[in-house]
Amino acid sequence: MTTTASLDAVSKHYRSVAALDRVDLALSPGITGLLGPNGAGKTTMLRVMATVLRPDAGSVRLLGRDPTDPEARTEIRRRLGYQPQELGFPRGFSAFAFVNYMAVLKEWTDRDARTAEVRRALELVGLGDVATKRISRLSGGQRRRVALAQALLGTPELLVLDEPTTGLDPEQRASLRGVLADIAASSTMVISTHQTEDVAALCNRVVVLDAGRVHFDGTVPELVSLAAGKVWMAHDPDPSALASWRTASGRHRNVGEHVPTGAKLVEPSLEDAYLLLRGARDEASHDRHTTEVAS
Amino acid sequence: MSTTTARPRATRAEPGPVRSTIGPLARLEIVRLARHPVLVGGALFGLVSVVASYEEIQDDATGDLQGLPVTALTVGLPAMVAAHLLARSFDRTDELVESAPTSRVSRTGSQCLSAVVPAALAVVWLVLFAVAQRWLWTTPEWMYGTLSHADLWAVVIGNTVLAAVGGTLLGVAAGRWWHFRGSSIALLLTVAVWTLTVMSVFSPVGTPEAWYRWVRLFTPVGGFNNPAPDGNGSDTLTGSPWWYLAWLVTLCALAAIAALLKGSEGTSRRRLVRLGAAALAASVLTYGLAAAGGNSQVVRTFPDGHSVVLTP
Numbered sequence: 001m002t003t004t005a006s007l008d009a010v011s012k013h014y015r016s017v018a019a020l021d022r023v024d025l026a027l028s029p030g031i032t033g034l035l036g037p038n039g040a041g042k043t044t045m046l047r048v049m050a051t052v053l054r055p056d057a058g059s060v061r062l063l064g065r066d067p068t069d070p071e072a073r074t075e076i077r078r079r080l081g082y083q084p085q086e087l088g089f090p091r092g093f094s095a096f097a098f099v100n101y102m103a104v105l106k107e108w109t110d111r112d113a114r115t116a117e118v119r120r121a122l123e124l125v126g127l128g129d130v131a132t133k134r135i136s137r138l139s140g141g142q143r144r145r146v147a148l149a150q151a152l153l154g155t156p157e158l159l160v161l162d163e164p165t166t167g168l169d170p171e172q173r174a175s176l177r178g179v180l181a182d183i184a185a186s187s188t189m190v191i192s193t194h195q196t197e198d199v200a201a202l203c204n205r206v207v208v209l210d211a212g213r214v215h216f217d218g219t220v221p222e223l224v225s226l227a228a229g230k231v232w233m234a235h236d237p238d239p240s241a242l243a244s245w246r247t248a249s250g251r252h253r254n255v256g257e258h259v260p261t262g263a264k265l266v267e268p269s270l271e272d273a274y275l276l277l278r279g280a281r282d283e284a285s286h287d288r289h290t291t292e293v294a295s
Numbered sequence: 296m297s298t299t300t301a302r303p304r305a306t307r308a309e310p311g312p313v314r315s316t317i318g319p320l321a322r323l324e325i326v327r328l329a330r331h332p333v334l335v336g337g338a339l340f341g342l343v344s345v346v347a348s349y350e351e352i353q354d355d356a357t358g359d360l361q362g363l364p365v366t367a368l369t370v371g372l373p374a375m376v377a378a379h380l381l382a383r384s385f386d387r388t389d390e391l392v393e394s395a396p397t398s399r400v401s402r403t404g405s406q407c408l409s410a411v412v413p414a415a416l417a418v419v420w421l422v423l424f425a426v427a428q429r430w431l432w433t434t435p436e437w438m439y440g441t442l443s444h445a446d447l448w449a450v451v452i453g454n455t456v457l458a459a460v461g462g463t464l465l466g467v468a469a470g471r472w473w474h475f476r477g478s479s480i481a482l483l484l485t486v487a488v489w490t491l492t493v494m495s496v497f498s499p500v501g502t503p504e505a506w507y508r509w510v511r512l513f514t515p516v517g518g519f520n521n522p523a524p525d526g527n528g529s530d531t532l533t534g535s536p537w538w539y540l541a542w543l544v545t546l547c548a549l550a551a552i553a554a555l556l557k558g559s560e561g562t563s564r565r566r567l568v569r570l571g572a573a574a575l576a577a578s579v580l581t582y583g584l585a586a587a588g589g590n591s592q593v594v595r596t597f598p599d600g601h602s603v604v605l606t607p
Binding site: 047050051052070074075077078080082084087088089090091092100101102104105106107109111114147150 | 315316318319320323327384385386387388390391392393394395396397398402560561
């Protein structure tokens with residue numbers, strides 16, 4: 001399969017903190033979900049892929065081009081859609097006016113074509129009815145969709161979305177999944193999210209980042225399979241489990257390595273697998289720390 | 296019963312052949328500046344002030360040239376603040392606009408082009424001034440002292456159109472480089488202090504001649520004509536109005552180049568640095584010619600037409 005974006009030993013430091021630490025990644029058409037705790041380096045990775053941040057070391061190729069070359073970078077940006085995590089909109093803009101402004105920046109110079117494309121993008125994210133409303137009067141979820149609408153202009157070949165579903169209600173999220181799945185049929189899409197259910201529903205590939213390093217890279221079923229035989233339901237919480245919570249049925253769902261005898265195993269979810277992966281890493285780092293202190 | 300809403304298909308759309316975005320972007324920036332409440336408020340304030348004090352102006356034969364800087368005050372300064380705020384308005388969206396193919400230089404260029412809005416307002420002001428002077432006011436010839444008609448045009452254009460354009464460009468430049476809270480107030484104060492200091496400190500009376508000649512024009516809004524303190528006569532000040540106008544043009548160019556330099560890279564940066572150096576050299580030269588050329592001394596012209604040379 002063609003590689004549309006690749007990161008080769010990419011590092012990025014903020015002072016002494018490694019946001020990305022020799023990351024290798026190759027992305028192909030389809031949707032890749034980025035999971036990881038806060039501060040794992042997800043946003044930094046997306047910013048590098050959106051050509052707005054230069055790594056300290058390593059090489060990046062996007063859509064077959066080197067983004068350090070100004071002309072190649074412009075060419076990449078012509079085929080790129082980016083939704084940042086935080087977006088402060090300029091004052092006084094309506095949803096239409098803002099997306100229209102962005103469309104001009106994306107070289108939609110023909111007025112009629114631009115207007116049609118802006119309307120289409122706003123319709124795609126379900127904002128057709130409030131297009132003329134000032135952004136300052138829109139809800140948080142609607143504002144995120146305005147940000148998403150500009151990213152979808154022209155249906156880019158590389159789409160970089162930082163937490164696109166945050167603040168959306170379940171209907172909006174379901175609708176958005178449909179839109180993104182349509183686009184992914186012909187694009188490479190990277191989505192950073194804390195919502196494991198979005199990754200499970202949308203992504204054909206999942207990458208788990210932690211402390212700037214890739215800790216898992218595979219398909220969703222592969223990640224889920226890591227938790228096979230490690231999730232069980234019990235009347236009581238298991239203190240040795242990595243995670244345990246009381247479900248609506250009154251029983252406790254336990255996730256951990258050590259399954260008690262006679263426990264009723266259940267089908268793991270992506271969230272269970274993610275928790276296990278995180279827990280294993282935390283334990284490993286704790287053991288390493290203990291060994292270092294002891295020595 | 297359930298209903299489904301047809302969703303537009305996510306088909307790949309193309310923006311068409313790549314053309315310069317400066318034109319469409321400049322049109323958007325022009326509309327944004329024309330609608331900016333600071334500029335609209337300033338222009339309306341100027342209009343209301345003139346209409347309210349119309350009779351006073353009509354009775355005061357010395358009022359016309361003195362009244363011209365009102366354009367700088369009610370169009371130039373508001374345009375500067377509005378342009379500064381607009382240039383900074385995308386600060387929090389910077390990462391997003393950076394990811395678009397249109398370069399920062401093109402974005403800044405289109406903001407600079409929005410100076411046509413205050414320039415047009417100043418031209419309207421200029422036309423009103425010309426109409427008023429031709430048909431409404433009766434300004435005696437002696438009021439203009441030894442200034443020729445051509446010199447008068449230079450003064451008028453400098454205090455209206457160039458003040459409006461320069462204010463806008465300075466606002467854009469400061470918006471590109473200053474990213475701190477209250478930067479628009481700091482900009483306003485800087486320009487006000489600069490102008491008022493030069494105007495008040497370097498007066499024809501009590502300032503050493505050399506200082507007066509070489510420094511008094513170092514202000515974005517300059518005058519070449521003052522009413523005598525007792526109202527009985529008009530003082531024509533030193534310097535060349537046309538070279539001063541040329542100097543103002545170089546200041547506008549320097550402001551635009553300073554704005555464009557931010558975020559430029561590669562060939563365009565090298566070109567801008569070369570242009571900036573040329574504009575700076577031209578600025579030094581034209582300022583020297585403005586201060587050294589034209590009238591070499593302050594001359595007072597009396598209502599009966601005779602003139603005397605004053606010091607310095």
